[in-house]
Amino acid sequence: MNKRKSPLLKKLRLSVAFLAFLFCTLAASAQTKTITGTIVDEKGLPVASATIREKGGQQTTVSAENGSYSLNVKTGAILVVSYTGFAEREISTQGNDYKRIELKNLNTKMDEVVVVGYGSRKKSEVTGAITSVKATELLQTPIANLAQGLQGRVPGLQITQNNAAPGGSISVRLRGTNSINGSSEPLYIIDGVQIQNSTAAGVSGPATLGNISGVGSFSNQVSSLSLLNPNDIESIEVLKDASAAAIYGSQAANGVIIITTKKGKAGTSIVNYDGYFGIQQITNTIPMLNAAQFAKIENEIYGTNRFASPDSFGVGTNWQDVLFRKAPMQSHQVTFSGGTNKTQALVSLNYFGQEGIVLKSKFDRFAVRINLEHTVNDWLKVGTNTTLSRSVNNRIQTGSVNNDGGGLTQSLVGAVLSAPPTLNPYTADGNIAAWKDQPYGSFYSELRNPLLGTLATDITTTNSVLSNVYVDVAILKGLKYRLNLSANTNNSLNDYYFPSTAFTSGEISLAGGLGGYGMKLNNNFMRWMQEHILTYDKVLGDHALRFTGVFSTLENNSNYNYAIGYGFVNDATTNESLQLARNFSVNSGRTKDNLVSYLGRINYSFKGKYYLDLTGRVDGSSKFGANNKYGFFPAVAAAWNVKKEDFLSDAGSITNLKLRASVGKTGNQAAVDPYQSLAIVGAGNDYIFNNTLAKSILPTGVPNPDLQWETSVQTDIGLEADLFNNRLNFVADVYLKKTTDLIYKKNLPLSSGYDAVAGNFASIQNKGIELSLGGDIIRNQDWRWNVSTNLTINRNKLLRLADDSTKEVTINNFNVLRVGQPLGLFKTYVYDGLFQVGDPLIPGQPVTKPRPGAQRVKDVSGDGIISAADQVITGNANPKFIYGFSTTLSYRQFDFAAFFSGVSGNKIFNLARWSLENPIGGRNVVAGAANRWTTTNTTGDYQVAAGSQGGRLPLSDRYLEDGSFLRCKNISLGYAFALKHVTRTRVYVSANNLFTVTKYTGFDPEVGSFGSSNTQFGVDNIVYPASRSFIVGLQITL
C-alpha cells in the first residue's frame, strides 16, 4: 500500500528542492535598488504581462495581473516598457513617473495578431472564421489534454470526453461530423508541425480473452493529444471555415487547430513555476440492490430457495466502494524564458501525474520543451520548436464495444456493478477472495471476482518527439523564404500481462493454456515534413498585396509488431520472458504514405476596408486510387470593414464592424487508409494438412482505383462587432458545409467473397449558427468583471449512402444510418409497459418470452405480431445546441472565475441500464428493480424476476434518455501578490466538474462507448466514470 504513495512523495520532494534552488539564485543576484509600480492603459486599467526592462541593463520583469511590477535597477536607470499592441515607452526612474506608467493602445482590438495557416495576420485583416483561445482560458481547468481545455470555449467545436480514464479518448467535432468511415477529427498543427491524431494507426492487443481481461477496446483508447503538454501553449487558433482551412487542402475538411507555444522574449529573463495538486473522486455512483434484496431476487429468478433467509444478508458489499477511490492528480511546470535581441529561448519542464478513480489506473507524463530562435544577420534567422515527452499509461479494462451485455463482462466497472453484493471482495487476510470458496459463492463460479481484473498489467509507455527546424531568409524587400523541416515520432510499447491467478478455472481453458497471458506490443510512428514557403508583401498606394506560395511533402511511416505468449509455468516473469510460454503468436506490419502539395494564397486589401483572399492547394496522395492521385482545393473569401466607411465614422459606439463571407473546398484524406485502393493478398486461415499447419494466403479485398479524398464545400458568412469602446464583443457565423465523395464502406454482395469496399459513395451536410458574445461589465481600477458566452447550433443530415437506392443501413441493433436524417440515429422498439395478467401476449416479442410482468413493446405496425417493422426512429444523439459560459471577476489582487458548459437536446442510449435492469440471474441489478412486477405488485415498473436466464430485455426507447446537461466545469479563486524578489505569486483553489445538472441516470451524460466513432455515439455501455476534483495551485514568476 505504501507503494502507491512513494512516487508522489518523491515528486513533492523534488519540487521543494527545486524551489529552494530558485530562492538561492535569487538571493545571490539581488544587489541594487528595488522600484515598484503599476502599468495601466489609457483607461487606467491594469496591463498584465507587460515587459519592463532596464535600458542597457540585464534586469527585466513582467507585470502581474493587477499591473504591478517590481524591478531591481541601478540608480538613474531608464525603464523600457512594452506590450503587444501598445506603444513602447521609456520612463526615467528618477522621478515618480515609474510608479504609474500609462501605455497607449496602438490600435483597437481588431489588431491582435491571429495565427493563420502558413503565417499570421492582424485580426482586422482576417477574412475567415477563426476563434482564438488564450492559454489562460485553456488552462483554467486542470487538463491532461488540450482538447479538454477547448471544451465549451469555441463556438462550433463539440468536444466529448468519451471516457474519463486518465489519458482517455476524446472526440473533437468541428461544425459537425463530416465523415462516416473516416476520421472526423480536425488537423492539429503545433508550431508548424502536424501531429498524429489518429487512433487508427497501429494496433491494439488481443480482444478476446473471455471476461474482463480483453484488451484493445475502443473506449479504452488513449488520446494521442494527451502526449502534448498543454502548459506550453500560448494560444490556440481554430480555423473553421473553408477560407481559413483551405490552405491545408486535403487535410482540412474537419477544420484545423493551430497551436502556438510560448516563446522567449527579447530583453527578458523569466523563471516561472506553475503547479497544482488535487484530489479526484467519483461524481456519481449507480444505486444497485443490496445483498438482502439481491438474495431475494435470485430466489425468484431461479424459483428455488438458493438463499434460505435473504434478509439475513443485510446490506452486503457495495462493490462500487471497493473499486473506486479518491485519487491524487498533480502538475508541475517550470519554464525558463528570455533572450537577447539576437537569440530568444524558452525551456520548460513538466510533470503531470494523474491517478484514476478506478483502482490501478494511472497516467504520467514528463515533457521537455525547447523553443529557440537566433537571428544570424539582417537576412537570416534560424529556430527550432522541440518537445520531447514520455507518457506512461496504466490502463484498466473499463470499456466494451460488445452490445450484448459486454459492458458487464468486459468492463471492470460493469462487472463491479453486477457483482453479487452477498459476496466479499477480500479474504480476511486482504487477498482477493475467490467466489467459489465463500458461502453461496459456488452459484457464481462461472463469474469472477471483478477485482481479479485489477491483477492485469496493461501499461503503455509512449515516447514522443515533436520538432521543427526553420530557416527564415529575407531575400528582397517584401520577399521572404522559410524552410520548415519537421518531424513527429511516437514510439510506444504496450506491456500486457494477465496472470494465471486472475483467471477462473473456466477461463483458463478458454485462453487455451494453463497459465498467464503476456504480450509486448510495439507501435512506431514517424512523420516527417518539409515545407518551402515564399511570401511577398507589396503595398501600392491604397492597394496591399501579399502572396504566399508553398511546396511541401509529407511522409507517414507506421509499423507495429507484437509477440504474445500464453500458458506460462508461473507468473514470476510476467511478460518479460515470453520465451517461457507454451504458446506464441507474433505479428508485424508496416505502412507508408506520402503527400505532395503545392499551394498558393493571395491576400489583397484596398484602403484597409475591403479584403479579398484567394487560396488554392493541390494535394497528391499515395493513398488515393490510381485514377485520382491529385486533388485541387480552392477557396475565396472577402471581408468588409464597415466601420471604416465614412457613414460610420461618427458612430462612436461602434468600435469595429466587419462583415465577411467565404466559400471553398477542402478535403479529408485521413478517411483513406494506405493501400485501401489496391488489390493485395494477405494472411488467410492456415489449414491442417498431415496434422500440421500449412500457410494460407489469399486476396483480401476488391480494388477501387477511383478511391479519393472526401470533399467538403463550405460557405460561411460572418459578422464581427466590437461596441461601446470594446466593452461588448460579438461574433456570429452561419455556415453550410456539404461533404460529397464521402468514404463509405459500401456493403458488397457477400457472394463476391468480400463484405464491403471503400469508395466515395456517400454524402452529408452540416449547417449551423455560431454565436459568441462577451463583454466587460465592470472595468475600473479595482474591479473587473467579464462575462463571455457562446452558443452553437449544428444540424447534420445524411444526403446519400452507398447508392441512390440505399435509404437505410443498420449499424448495430439500435443505431441506423438513414438518408435525410442525422448520424447517430437510434432505431428501437417503443416501450409499452409490462404485460399484466390477462393481457394478450403478442407473438414475436423480440427477446424475452411474453408473459405477465415482462416488458412489452408496441406493435407499431399494427399487424398483430412484433417484428423488425416495429422498430422505429426514437431519437438521435446530436444535441440541439451546445453552449459555454464563463465569467471572471477580479478585485485588486483577488480573482475569481467560473466556467460552465452544456449540451442540450441530445439522446443517450443507456445500454448499461439495459443490461443492469435485466434480472438474468447471477448478476446484480439496479436498485429500482426492488419495485419489480410480482403477482402482488402489479404496478411495479421493472421486469418480473423469474427464470429469464439467457433472455434479453427488448431494446426499446425505455433506455433512451435525455442527455442534456449543464456542467460547472470549473470554479476558481486566486490571490496574487508580490514578494520581495518574487515578481508575482498567485495561489488559487479550484473545483472542477463541481456539479452537473442532468436527468441522465448513468454515471455521466458525457459518454461515448465507441470512442470517436461517427456512427455510434451517445451510447453508454459503461465507461470509465467521471470524477470531480479539488485543486490547490501555486504560480510563481521570478
Add this chain to the structure above:
Amino acid sequence: MKRLVYIIISAFVFSGCKKALEEKPFSNIYTQNFYSNAAEAEAAISAVYGNLYGMYNSGAPIFAAEWSADQMFPRNVVGRNTLTSFLYEPSYSAQNGFGRTNESPQEIWKRAYITIESANWVIDKVPATPMETVRRDNIVGEAYFLRAFCHWVLAKNFGSIVVKTTPTNSIDAAFGDRQPIDKVYEQIFADLTKAEQLLPDYTASLVKGRVTKQAAFLLHAKAALYNEKWDIALASAKTVISSNKYALVPSVADLFTAAKKDLARQEVMFAVELNNTTNPIRQSQVHYFCAPNGVSNYNKGGAGAMYVYSAFYNSFSNADKRKALMDTNYINASNVTVARVNIDTRLATKDLVLMGKYKDPNAVGAFGSNNIYLLRLADAFLIAAEAHARAGTPAIEAYSYVDSVRIRAGLPVLTRGLSQTAFIDSVLRERSWEFFGEGDRWYDLTRTNKFLTVIPAAVNADYPSRPVTTKNKYFPIPQVEINANPMLTQNDGWK
C-alpha cells in the same frame, strides 16, 4: 545573390527525394503478382481449405441444420432458439443483434462465398503457375472440388443461389444474379467432373486432409441425389464403392474417437481438419456447444448449448452401437457422474441426452480435436441404396448397400421385401441414425418435404411448439445480401 544560392541548394536537396505517389505495400503483395510459383500456389489452395475451416469454425453449417431438424435442439437462448422455433426472418435480427451472426445461416452464405472466391482465384491463376504439373493439376482439382462443395452447401440451404465462377477483381465483378436450381447443379456437376479428372486416387500415403478423386465422386453422387438425378447419383456412388479405395471403419466408436482420427481416414473422405495442438489452434464451436457446461469427460470447457431430443435417442435399437455415441450422464471435473436430471438445470427438459460424436476427453481447454466429417464412405452406400430404389422397386443390390451400414452398427440386415416407399423411408431413417449431429438430417427432410410432418412432432418442454411452414424448406437469403445486390430477389415465402 548568396541567399538565392542557398535556397536553390536547399530546394534541390530536399526535393531530390521526391518520389512518385505510387504505393508499395510492405506487409502484403499485389494480387496480380501472386500465384507465381509452387509455394504460392500451395498457400493459395491452403487458403481455400482455410476458408472452409472458417465456415465450420463457428459451427454454423452444423447448427443451422441440427437446430432446425428433429435430432438436436439448442438451449433456449436468444438467437439460437429462433432456428428451432422457426422465428427467424431474412434479417436474422435475433442472431445479428446478439452477437450470434456466426451461428446463423447468414454465416453459411458468407463463408461459402468467401471460400468460392479464393477457389476462383486458384482456378483462374494456378493453371499458369510454373510448377510440377501433376501437383498443379491436383491443386486446381482441389479448388474445383471445394467450389462445387460450397455451391452445394449454398444450394441445399438457400435453393436458387448466385453461381460464382470468376474472381471478383473489380467492383463490377462483385454483382451476380441467382440461378435456377438446375443451373446451379449443372455448374456443380461440371466442377466435379473437372475435379474427378484432376484429383488423385486415395492412398494411405496421400497428404492427410486433401480431397481425392473418390471424394469428388461421392460429392457428385450426393449433389445428384439432392438434384434428383438418380442415375448420376447411383453411378457416382457405385464408382466410389467399387474403387475399393476406402473402407468402413469396423467400429463406429473408433470412427468418432478423437485420438483415432487417422484410423478413421480409411472411411472419411472429406473432413474439416482440426487440431488443438497447433499454433494457432484449429477448432470449432461445435465441440464446445455439444459438451456439457464446464469441465467434463466431454471437454475441458463445454457450453452445454445443444442436446439430443430424447425421442430420437429412444428411436435407436439398444443393439445399435451408434446409440453409444450419445450419453445420458457425464463425468464432471471432480470425477463425479452427473445424473441425467442434473445435466443442465437451466433447461425445462429434464430427460436430456448428450451428443458424443464431438467428445474429446483430451481437449485443450474448450478445443476438441475431432475432425468434422463432411463426406464419408457410409454415405456412398446409403446414397446408392436410395438412388437405386428411386428408380423402382429396390433390388437386392439396394438392400446390400443399406446392410453394409447396418451390420457395422451391430444391427440385423434390413427386412426384405419392402415397397419402394417403405424402403426409401428405411434408408432415410438409417441416414438419420448414421449421420446425426453431422449436419445432414435437415436436408434429407427438406429435399423430401418430410420436414412439414416430422418437425411439428419433434417437440419437448423447451420447444413445445415448432410452427414450421413450407417457406422453411430454404432459409431466407440474408437481408444484407438483398440490400447489397439489387439483382437479387428473396426466396418464396420470405418476401
